[in-house]
Every structure is written in structure tokens, then in C-alpha cells.
Amino acid sequence: MPAAYPTLLSPVRLRHKTLKNRVVFGPHTVNMAEDGLPGDRHLGYYRERARGGAGMIVVEPSPAHRTGVLTRGNFLAESDAVIPHFRRITEACHEHGTVMLHQIYHIGGHGDQDNSWQPYWSPSGFPSMHDPWGSHAMTGAEIEEMIDAFTAAARRDREAGFDGVDIFAGYNCLVDQFWSPLTNRRDDKWGGSLENRMRFSVEMLERMRRAVGEDFIIGLTVSGAEPSPAGLSLADKQEILSLLDERGLIDYVSCGTGSYLYDFGKIVPSFHYEMKLGASDAAAYKSVLKHARVTAEARIKTPENAEEVLAAGQADMVSIVRGQIADPHWTAKAASGRRADIRPCISCNQLCIGRRMRDYYASCLVNPSVSREFDWDGDAAAPADTPRTCWWWAAAPPGSRRRGWRPNAATASG
Numbered sequence: 001m002p003a004a005y006p007t008l009l010s011p012v013r014l015r016h017k018t019l020k021n022r023v024v025f026g027p028h029t030v031n032m033a034e035d036g037l038p039g040d041r042h043l044g045y046y047r048e049r050a051r052g053g054a055g056m057i058v059v060e061p062s063p064a065h066r067t068g069v070l071t072r073g074n075f076l077a078e079s080d081a082v083i084p085h086f087r088r089i090t091e092a093c094h095e096h097g098t099v100m101l102h103q104i105y106h107i108g109g110h111g112d113q114d115n116s117w118q119p120y121w122s123p124s125g126f127p128s129m130h131d132p133w134g135s136h137a138m139t140g141a142e143i144e145e146m147i148d149a150f151t152a153a154a155r156r157d158r159e160a161g162f163d164g165v166d167i168f169a170g171y172n173c174l175v176d177q178f179w180s181p182l183t184n185r186r187d188d189k190w191g192g193s194l195e196n197r198m199r200f201s202v203e204m205l206e207r208m209r210r211a212v213g214e215d216f217i218i219g220l221t222v223s224g225a226e227p228s229p230a231g232l233s234l235a236d237k238q239e240i241l242s243l244l245d246e247r248g249l250i251d252y253v254s255c256g257t258g259s260y261l262y263d264f265g266k267i268v269p270s271f272h273y274e275m276k277l278g279a280s281d282a283a284a285y286k287s288v289l290k291h292a293r294v295t296a297e298a299r300i301k302t303p304e305n306a307e308e309v310l311a312a313g314q315a316d317m318v319s320i321v322r323g324q325i326a327d328p329h330w331t332a333k334a335a336s337g338r339r340a341d342i343r344p345c346i347s348c349n350q351l352c353i354g355r356r357m358r359d360y361y362a363s364c365l366v367n368p369s370v371s372r373e374f375d376w377d378g379d380a381a382a383p384a385d386t387p388r389t390c391w392w393w394a395a396a397p398p399g400s401r402r403r404g405w406r407p408n409a410a411t412a413s414g
């Protein structure tokens with residue numbers, strides 16, 4: 001067992017796979033697809049995080065259905081054309097011993113018609129806080145079509161060599177729009193009682209398992225309590241997840257923060273938020289789940305943060321997204337006594353989610369190799385031979401408060 005970060009660097013069993021450590025490069029839309037296909041840019045991006053030691057990677061989501069397209073760089077929905085292109089990525093990352101998953105999403109009533117050219121489909125046709133378009137209340141036949149589309153996407157992922165799928169069931173998007181009485185006002189078998197509101201997820205997970213077989217991981221990305229007294233409380237979500245767990249429908253639950261409903265900014269929390277932001281909600285889920293593993297997300301930045309969360313039993317795995325965007329070799333450095341060399345993410349949100357929100361592919365303020373890994377053969381952003389001093393700091397009079405502050409790569413943690 002490694003002396004430093006013994007829990008973080010220990011293996012963990014997840015269904016039929018053993019992750020070599022507890023570090024997950026969680027799902028995030030980097031928006032890099034070319035004509036809807038994963039290309040060299042994606043290959044270089046994920047291969048570099050696999051080289052850098054991540055135990056599991058969850059590749060950027062595909063929309064399950066044509067009505068769920070959200071960005072210009074989304075992968076093609078409902079198309080087998082993606083399969084050989086994803087296979088290049090799974091094969092390259094498997095060479096480094098990384099377990100490979102792929103997220104499947106549908107954002108329900110929060111879509112982007114400018115990109116999908118389709119009305120958004122949602123349980124009850126409510127508008128989103130994001131845009132003025134409103135959404136279309138799905139008919140019973142459309143709900144069946146949507147479940148089949150999720151199932152087909154999982155089958156496609158299996159054929160592309162993925163070890164499993166991550167179903168997007170958080171942030172008040174399609175799956176939890178069905179769960180929530182705030183957004184599900186249906187009076188048929190898909191709404192009303194808890195059993196009815198859960199039916200969409202239960203049907204989907206059951207059909208998916210039948211389609212992909214037993215040796216395939218199926219997990220859920222969820223979030224905590226809904227930010228409204230009329231929405232789902234943490235206890236409501238605990239009940240839903242434990243019912244899915246009791247039926248053996250989920251292998252893990254990954255707990256993020258924020259919501260498309262009101263607090264969108266908290267989904268990718270900036271430095272204004274506390275560290276280890278999602279750990280307490282993850283712990284609440286872990287306390288009620290008997291079989292499924294739990295991943296904590298959001299502002300887990302340093303190996304120390306991660307070890308604390310895991311050693312305290314708040315989660316079984318940790319998702320480090322921006323930490324590994326900023327330094328793809330985060331895990332290898334933590335494991336080999338090079339903790340001080342980790343290039344820290346500063347939670348500025350400028351070039352990762354900032355570029356994604358402007359519908360460009362993601363990059364990083366502190367790591368210029370992000371999105372150029374294929375061309376540069378990895379993280380080629382070596383420290384400058386002669387570090388330059390910030391003009392703002394240098395211009396400060398000696399002894400001033402400004403002079404008291406110095407950037408320190410070894411201790412900064414965003």
C-alpha cells in the first residue's frame with residue numbers, strides 16, 4: 001500500500017472491473033467533436049489523462065436522442081457512425097489500464113433548439129430558466145422512443161469498447177425531471193406517485209441491462225437536493241436512489257452539485273465556493289446505498305482533499321475534472337512523490353467551462369496543451385526557463401500589501 005494517499009491510490013472493485021485507484025476523470029462536455037465524431041483532438045485529450053494515471057475516465061456525453069443536442073461540438077445522436085471513432089479512444093486508454101465509460105445524456109426541457117433544430121422533450125412541457133423557448137410534453141409513445149434511444153446508445157457504447165455507461169440523472173435534466181414533482185405533473189403512469197415518477201428510470205435501466213448484458217457497468221450521475229422547497233429534498237433523492245439500488249439497477253452513483261433549474265453556476269463551481277463541495281451530499285447517498293459505489297465530485301482539487309473524502313468514508317471514488325484538465329498527470333504525480341509538481345487548477349472557469357459556454361472546445365488557462373495533446377504528443381507545457389514576474393506585482397512599492405502575495409505552485413489549490 002502506498003505511504004502517501006493510501007486510500008486514494010488503493011484499487012476498488014466496480015462490477016466486473018477493478019479500478020487501479022480511486023481517481024475518476026468525470027464526465028464533461030469538452031465540445032471537441034468534428035462533424036459529430038470523436039477525432040484526434042479527443043483521442044489525444046483522453047489518452048493523456050489515461051497516461052497520467054486516472055483509474056477511470058468517463059468520456060464526454062453523447063445526447064441519447066436528437067432532441068437532446070446541446071452544443072455544436074456534441075457527438076452525433078442516434079448514430080452508429082460514432083462506434084469506430086470511439087473504439088480508437090477506448091483501445092488507446094485501455095492500454096494504460098484505465099476503465100473506460102461514456103456518459104449518455106438528455107437535458108430534457110433545458111436543450112438548445114439553435115443546435116438541435118428540434119423542440120425539447122420534457123415530462124410536462126415546462127420552460128427552462130435558460131432560454132425562452134418552452135418545451136414539449138412527451139406523449140406516451142415518445143417516452144417509449146426515448147427509453148429505446150437511451151438503450152440503443154448503451155448498446156452502441158458496448159460495441160465501441162466501453163466498459164460501461166454513465167447515465168445523466170442530475171441537475172434537473174430529463175431523468176430527474178421525471179423524478180421531481182416540480183417538473184413532472186403528468187397524470188398517467190409516468191407521473192403522480194413516486195413509483196410512477198420513477199418508472200422512466202426503472203424501465204430505462206432494466207431495458208439497458210438486458211441490452212448490454214451483465215459484464216457492463218451502469219452508473220448514474222446525480223446531484224443533491226433541488227434548489228426549491230417544492231423540489232426533491234436530499235431525503236427524497238436518498239429514497240429514489242436506494243430503491244434503484246435495492247433492485248440492483250445501478251453500479252454507482254456520482255454526486256455533483258448545482259442544477260439547471262436555478263443554480264447553474266454551482267455545477268462547475270468557481271473559487272467562490274468551498275473545497276470538497278459535493279462531499280457531504282455524496283456521503284448522504286453512501287449512507288443509504290447497500291450495493292452501489294459512490295463518487296464525490298466538485299472542488300476536490302488536491303490529493304489531500306481526495307484522501308480526506310475517501311478516508312472519512314464519504315465516498316468510494318473521487319471525480320477530479322478540472323484538476324486533471326489543468327494537470328493530466330495529477331494521479332501519477334501524487335503517486336510518485338511529485339505532489340509539488342502538480343499544476344493546480346485555480347477554479348477560474350475561464351477556458352474550460354467558459355469556452356464551452358461560448359460553444360468552443362474547452363481548453364485551460366494554466367495548461368495550454370489542453371486540446372492540443374494529439375499534436376503535441378501530450379502535456380508539453382513545460383515550465384519556462386526564465387519565469388516572468390507579473391507586472392502588477394512587480395510595480396507594487398516594496399513593503400506594500402500587494403508585495404506580500406506571491407504565486408506558489410506548490411501550495412496553491414484554487
Ligand SMILES: Cc1cc2nc3c(=O)[nH]c(=O)nc-3n(C[C@H](O)[C@H](O)[C@H](O)COP(=O)(O)O)c2cc1C
Nearest residue numbers: 026027028029256297298299320321322352353356
Ligand atoms: C467544461 C465542463 C463541462 C462539463 N460538462 C458536464 C457534462 O456534460 N456532464 C456532467 O455530468 N458534468 C459535466 N461537468 C461537471 C463536472 O463533471 C464536475 O461535476 C464539475 O466540473 C465539478 O468538478 P471539478 O471541481 O472536479 O471540476 C462539466 C464540467 C466542465 C468543467
Ligand code: SF4
Nearest residue numbers: 345348349352364365
Ligand atoms: S481554465 Fe481555470 S478552472 Fe478551468 S481547468 Fe483551467 S485552471 Fe481550472
